Amino acid sequence: MAPVTLDQVRCFIAVAEELHFGRAAERLSMTQPPLSRQIQKLETAVGATLLERSNRTVALTSAGSEFLEDSYRIFNALDQAVAHARRVESGSAGTVHLGFTATSAIRILGPLLVSLDKDLPDVQVILHERVTGGQVDGIRRGELDLGLARPPFDTTVLSSRVVAREPLYAVVSAAHPLATVEGPLGPEDLDGLPIISYHPVQARYFHELTVRFLVNGHSRIVQHVQQILTAMVLVAAGEGVALVPASASTLGVPGLVYKRLNDLEGGHPDSDPARPVELHAIWARGELTPLLRHVLHHVQEVATRHDDALKV
Amino acid sequence: MAPVTLDQVRCFIAVAEELHFGRAAERLSMTQPPLSRQIQKLETAVGATLLERSNRTVALTSAGSEFLEDSYRIFNALDQAVAHARRVESGSAGTVHLGFTATSAIRILGPLLVSLDKDLPDVQVILHERVTGGQVDGIRRGELDLGLARPPFDTTVLSSRVVAREPLYAVVSAAHPLATVEGPLGPEDLDGLPIISYHPVQARYFHELTVRFLVNGHSRIVQHVQQILTAMVLVAAGEGVALVPASASTLGVPGLVYKRLNDLEGGHPDSDPARPVELHAIWARGELTPLLRHVLHHVQEVATRHDDALKV
DNA sequence: TCGCACGATGCTCTGAAGGTATTGATGTCT
DNA sequence: AGACATCAATACCTTCAGAGCATCGTGCGA
Numbered sequence: 242m243a244p245v246t247l248d249q250v251r252c253f254i255a256v257a258e259e260l261h262f263g264r265a266a267e268r269l270s271m272t273q274p275p276l277s278r279q280i281q282k283l284e285t286a287v288g289a290t291l292l293e294r295s296n297r298t299v300a301l302t303s304a305g306s307e308f309l310e311d312s313y314r315i316f317n318a319l320d321q322a323v324a325h326a327r328r329v330e331s332g333s334a335g336t337v338h339l340g341f342t343a344t345s346a347i348r349i350l351g352p353l354l355v356s357l358d359k360d361l362p363d364v365q366v367i368l369h370e371r372v373t374g375g376q377v378d379g380i381r382r383g384e385l386d387l388g389l390a391r392p393p394f395d396t397t398v399l400s401s402r403v404v405a406r407e408p409l410y411a412v413v414s415a416a417h418p419l420a421t422v423e424g425p426l427g428p429e430d431l432d433g434l435p436i437i438s439y440h441p442v443q444a445r446y447f448h449e450l451t452v453r454f455l456v457n458g459h460s461r462i463v464q465h466v467q468q469i470l471t472a473m474v475l476v477a478a479g480e481g482v483a484l485v486p487a488s489a490s491t492l493g494v495p496g497l498v499y500k501r502l503n504d505l506e507g508g509h510p511d512s513d514p515a516r517p518v519e520l521h522a523i524w525a526r527g528e529l530t531p532l533l534r535h536v537l538h539h540v541q542e543v544a545t546r547h548d549d550a551l552k553v
Numbered sequence: 554m555a556p557v558t559l560d561q562v563r564c565f566i567a568v569a570e571e572l573h574f575g576r577a578a579e580r581l582s583m584t585q586p587p588l589s590r591q592i593q594k595l596e597t598a599v600g601a602t603l604l605e606r607s608n609r610t611v612a613l614t615s616a617g618s619e620f621l622e623d624s625y626r627i628f629n630a631l632d633q634a635v636a637h638a639r640r641v642e643s644g645s646a647g648t649v650h651l652g653f654t655a656t657s658a659i660r661i662l663g664p665l666l667v668s669l670d671k672d673l674p675d676v677q678v679i680l681h682e683r684v685t686g687g688q689v690d691g692i693r694r695g696e697l698d699l700g701l702a703r704p705p706f707d708t709t710v711l712s713s714r715v716v717a718r719e720p721l722y723a724v725v726s727a728a729h730p731l732a733t734v735e736g737p738l739g740p741e742d743l744d745g746l747p748i749i750s751y752h753p754v755q756a757r758y759f760h761e762l763t764v765r766f767l768v769n770g771h772s773r774i775v776q777h778v779q780q781i782l783t784a785m786v787l788v789a790a791g792e793g794v795a796l797v798p799a800s801a802s803t804l805g806v807p808g809l810v811y812k813r814l815n816d817l818e819g820g821h822p823d824s825d826p827a828r829p830v831e832l833h834a835i836w837a838r839g840e841l842t843p844l845l846r847h848v849l850h851h852v853q854e855v856a857t858r859h860d861d862a863l864k865v
Numbered sequence: 866t867c868g869c870a871c872g873a874t875g876c877t878c879t880g881a882a883g884g885t886a887t888t889g890a891t892g893t894c895t
Numbered sequence: 896a897g898a899c900a901t902c903a904a905t906a907c908c909t910t911c912a913g914a915g916c917a918t919c920g921t922g923c924g925a
Contacts, residue, residue, distance in 0.1 A: 244559075245559075245631060245635060246558075246559060247556075247557075247558060247559045248913090261871085262871075262872060262873095263870090263871070263872085271913095271914070271915085272914070272915055272916080273871085273872075273873095274872090274873075274874080274875095274914085274915075274916085274917095275913060275914050275915075277872060277873060277874090278873090278874090278913080278914095279913085281873090286635075287635050287638050287639070288635070288638075288639050288642075289638045289639050289641070289642035290642065291638065294871095294872065294873095295871095295872085295921090295922075296870090296871060296872055296873085296920075296921045296922055296923095297870075297871065297872085297921080297922055297923065298871090298922095299871095299872085302642070303641055303642075303647050303648075303842070303844070304638045304639075304641040304642040304647075305638075307637055307638060307641050307646075307647070308634055308637070308638040311630065311633070311634030311637060311638075312634065314630055314634075315627060315630050315631055315634065318623065318626055318627050318630055319557060319627055321623070322620055322623030322624065322626075322627065323557060323598075323599050323600070325619055325620070325623060326599050326600075326601045326603065326616045326617075326619060326620040326623075327599070327600050327601050327616075329601070329615055329616040329619050330600075330601035330602065330614070330615075330616040334619075335615050335616075335619070336615075530615070532615070560882090573902085574902070574903060574904095575901090575902070575903090583882095583883065583884085584883070584884055584885080585902080585903075585904095586883080586884075586885085586886095586903090586904075586905080586906095587882060587883045587884075588883095589903060589904060589905090590882080590883090590904090590905095591882085593904090606902095606903065606904095607890085607891080607902095607903085608889075608890045608891055608892090608901090608902065608903060608904085609890080609891050609892060609901075609902065609903085610891095610902090610903095611902090611903085866925100867924105867925090868923105868924090868925085869922105869923090869924085869925100870921100870922095870923085870924100871920100871921090871922095871923105872919105872920090872921090873918100873919080873920080873921105874917105874918080874919070874920100875916105875917085875918080875919095876915105876916085876917085876918100877914105877915085877916085877917105878913100878914085878915085878916105879912105879913090879914080879915095880911100880912095880913090880914095881910105881911095881912085881913095882909100882910090882911090882912090883908105883909085883910080883911095884907105884908085884909075884910095885906105885907090885908080885909100886905105886906085886907085886908100887904100887905080887906075887907100888903105888904080888905070888906090889902100889903090889904080889905095890901100890902090890903090890904100891900100891901085891902090892899105892900085892901080892902105893898100893899080893900075893901095894897105894898090894899080894900095895896100895897090895898085895899100
């Protein structure tokens with residue numbers, strides 16, 4: 242049982258289209274005798290007569306004309322498979338498992354997906370909402386390709402890049418005395434006030450930002466919440482003051498006033514004191530494939546547009 | 554630019570599934586070195602790295618795992634193409650262009666299609682309603698494979714076979730004196746009565762049957778219609794008497810009475826005087842493929858069932 | 866009736882693909 | 896830490912599938 246060969250199918254297509262062995266052979270850049278033999282082999286391999294040939298004429302049998310259609314399909318499938326493999330290697334096609342944190346990255350996901358769908362329509366993004374720690378684990382296990390999370394990370398196995406920076410705001414209830422103060426606030430402006438801060442483990446990043454800002458003041462932390470939205474709701478209820486990223490102002494919680502803060506010194510060397518809240522993209526060190534590079538580029542592009550929109 | 558070979562794809566599938574060149578080679582009944590070379594050739598032909606291999610381990614790249622899926626598809630398509638070609642050759646799959654005459658064969662088409670769909674689900678029947686002459690032309694031009702028509706035919710280019718015989722009935726209005734006569738009628742019973750006959754060219758077969766039946770009587774033909782249904786409507790309106798095939802009684806024209814006739818002698822040698830109305834299947838002489846044979850068998854089977862139903 | 870067009874067949878030879886032996890690199894076990 | 900085992904890659908040789916050339920057989924047209 243000799244198997245069917247692609248060459249045989251190629252030969253068959255030529256003969257079926259020309260209905261003439263000589264011309265078909267010419268088209269295939271070969272001579273007629275081996276072409277006849279290839280067709281014979283194909284017919285025995287398929288187990289059916291595909292071409293009815295007298296000494297003077299060639300015609301397709303019904304089995305042959307059906308097989309011709311299928312032959313086209315096979316070659317198209319092969320061509321597409323090759324082209325698709327190339328696109329995947331070049332990063333213009335493929336699948337990306339993208340992790341994100343609910344409260345921080347969710348705002349850029351919509352524009353990101355739109356932008357990717359426009360530029361890289363063959364790239365499929367599968368979203369995974371996880372806390373930073375979960376994203377790190379996912380990347381190490383190969384479940385995620387890219388994460389959008391808050392520092393710090395284990396830089397021995399992960400690479401990261403800042404994709405967005407934004408200012409830290411104080412948020413106070415509209416009825417609060419601070420609501421009408423002019424100019425940026427310093428820690429001393431919060432002296433004696435109740436502060437809504439964040440969970441030291443579950444929301445470590447914002448907890449540390451808050452602590453860093455308050456370090457030289459004399460305020461007191463009265464709550465440790467896990468979600469920024471929770472903090473804002475508590476502030477609206479008059480429970481105290483909270484520090485939130487600038488983009489939180491677009492969450493639309495009513496009855497709140499957002500106040501600029503003095504620059505926050507003491508971050509890592511590359512940080513921007515005016516925009517201390519950083520969102521990082523993270524991935525497995527050494528696994529920055531062309532596809533990830535493309536997606537990362539779109540993430541930064543979208544995040545930058547988002548930041549600009551916040552400035553205006 | 555060496556083209557992709559099926560052997561290369563086969564090798565790739567084995568390696569991709571085993572993730573081990575040695576085991577994959579064993580599965581392919583070959584040794585490891587040529588397998589390595591086949592994979593290399595495939596990768597250069599595709600233009601992408603499909604397998605990431607260190608000296609100790611083999612892993613699929615993302616391009617490779619996508620190509621693996623496509624590889625399965627290609628092999629499935631090939632297998633199906635081969636199987637389909639065999640089925641078409643054996644006659645258990647394919648397409649049949651079937652001609653039929655509106656008034657005569659239409660009653661068996663429904664059961665025929667049901668029966669074919671049950672036994673030969675991969676056979677597609679395309680119906681063409683044509684008069685006998687149109688069917689003959691269609692068969693000669695290759696537009697039709699099989700026809701259901703009335704004799705005579707040009708037997709030098711067509712083969713034919715009787716698929717159904719049925720009695721000829723006289724149909725009279727319920728108010729007519731003949732409606733109450735007992736026993737089969739002879740031509741003398743119609744003496745002096747107005748007869749509805751058929752168009753000598755367009756409905757030649759029934760015209761000749763009518764003339765043959767009346768040849769020794771003294772009735773007069775007052776109409777030449779083209780359709781059996783037309784004749785029956787005229788009879789119901791009291792315009793005269795008509796001769797119709799037995800199956801016409803199932804057309805459901807109200808106010809009619811069907812009378813048996815004496816046997817009709819003088820047909821061709823094989824004819825049955827009690828059932829002189831014949832339906833023939835016709836096809837291009839020498840073109841009785843297995844598929845046509847199957848379909849023809851179903852036609853006869855269904856027509857026989859139909860006849861039996863009429864007898865009861 | 867002859868000749869020609871065209872597919873099939875026989876024979877030879879080349880080159881692609883397979884096999885054996887070996888290398889080189891990388892984990893693993895003691 | 897060193898000896899060993901494992902596994903893919905490479906080198907070299909061998910074989911057979913497939914290509915080309917020459918020829919045959921047979922219908923169709925002049």
